[in-house]
């Protein structure tokens with residue numbers, strides 16, 4: 001593992017409106033590591049990923065990608081991403097699996113460039129990796145949820161990113177395919193030196209693949225190697241999931257009594 | 273049919289129709305998949321406001337009466353599209369509201385302009401419903417240039433538009449400049465509406481962009497096919513409609529849209545028979 005830092009977050013905080021979602025997060029990911037990011041629902045995992053990808057702007061702190069301030073970062077094609085809600089796409093969209101996977105190359109191509117024969121070959125290879133090659137000419141809407149998810153994974157892989165970020169990528173994927181997928185990730189990590197960040201709730205399965213773990217619940221409760229993590233696991237889980245209960249109660253409370261919450265205008269307008 | 277070769281103005285209408293017969297549905301593909309069909313409707317109404325404004329200036333300042341009001345219409349449509357975009361951001365979760373606000377506002381202002389300009393006459397009728405005789409030689413060349421520009425932009429930005437339409441979050445994450453591409457897209461839509469309305473008229477222009485696409489969707493097995501089918505359906509309907517309108521002495525816009533509707537109904541029936549589910 002080299003010492004080059006692919007991701008460097010320092011003292012990053014983020015709020016949705018007034019709700020503090022991430023608090024003073026410092027997270028450094030070295031080249032070639034495979035980071036498992038875990039935490040309860042609503043702990044801010046997806047939000048942290050969105051900050052990394054520049055989809056949201058942090059209110060405080062700095063983020064560097066590949067050693068570059070991420071507000072000036074332009075090398076987005078070096079980053080692959082599979083989002084949590086792959087269902088955000090329009091399933092009636094008449095695009096074939098091949099067309100969808102090709103999108104993964106668009107960022108790399110830049111403006112005014114067209115796909116070459118070699119690109120089309122890479123699309124086929126990426127589909128092969130996730131075992132979806134035979135479906136390449138089907139439209140995306142004709143696939144099952146799990147199959148769609150595999151196509152989106154292929155789309156993230158097709159551009160051979162140096163950093164691959166996966167937000168619960170295996171939701172809806174069957175057990176056998178999940179196994180294959182984890183094996184594939186491990187291969188990418190060990191053989192190609194691809195840096196991976198994987199958000200997952202599957203803590204048990206994850207631990208045999210990742211090199212590092214980060215436990216998040218608004219603040220970072222743990223960040224370090226998998227070995228240390230395994231040793232302190234029990235205590236960590238208690239601490240983190242213990243907090244979850246508090247967070248939920250707090251939100252609940254907020255919702256009923258406070259009038260400065262973002263959504264209160266809407267609720268206020270309804271009878272009852 | 274020989275009339276189209278004998279009379280120059282008919283020839284230019286024919287050429288124009290051939291261009292928009294392809295251009296409108298091809299642009300329409302993106303309009304439909306981005307769920308912005310209503311937006312196209314709103315833009316066409318703003319075009320009317322611009323036309324009315326041009327007529328009004330023409331009355332106050334006679335030299336300006338020589339301008340083709342459609343260009344002012346296009347300017348308004350482009351301006352209106354920017355306004356809609358702003359409003360859509362204000363009404364984040366109720367984006368259609370922005371469109372309705374602009375649509376009704378535009379009609380209101382347009383109607384006031386028209387009455388001030390004393391413009392409720394046959395001219396107005398041809399803007400509303402289209403006319404085969406509306407295209408002059410100069411118009412034709414301007415339309416030719418603008419159509420080529422729009423087509424070229426569509427080819428150049430195909431990747432970006434496709435990705436943004438399919439999955440905006442992923443597209444942005446991969447570095448596609450959403451704001452700029454979206455602005456470009458809206459301006460292109462406004463231009464296509466301005467160009468197409470000369471033949472089919474303002475009230476029907478959005479139909480020309482959406483109906484062929486809706487029909488093509490029933491059969492398209494890929495995004496590329498969607499373009500091809502939509503363009504073919506659009507072109508056939510525009511040309512057939514134009515000739516039919518000329519010989520039956522009906523309004524071309526209405527005739528073309530009627531044909532498009534017919535094709536859509538047929539394609540739904542055929543694809544239903546073939547067992548295809550709802551899109």
Ligand SMILES: Nc1ncnc2c1ncn2[C@@H]1O[C@H](COP(=O)(O)OP(=O)(O)OP(=O)(O)O)[C@@H](O)[C@H]1O
Nearest residue numbers: 016019021039040041042043044045046047048084
């Ligand atoms: N668009 C939004 N607007 C307002 N608040 C949001 C928004 N998205 C998320 N939140 C809030 O931010 C917090 C963190 O959400 P986030 O999606 O990052 O959690 P997560 O760790 O990914 O959860 P999960 O395991 O369920 O995916 C939650 O409390 C949620 O209510």
Ligand SMILES: [Mg+2]
Nearest residue numbers: 045046047084
């Ligand atoms: Mg999440």
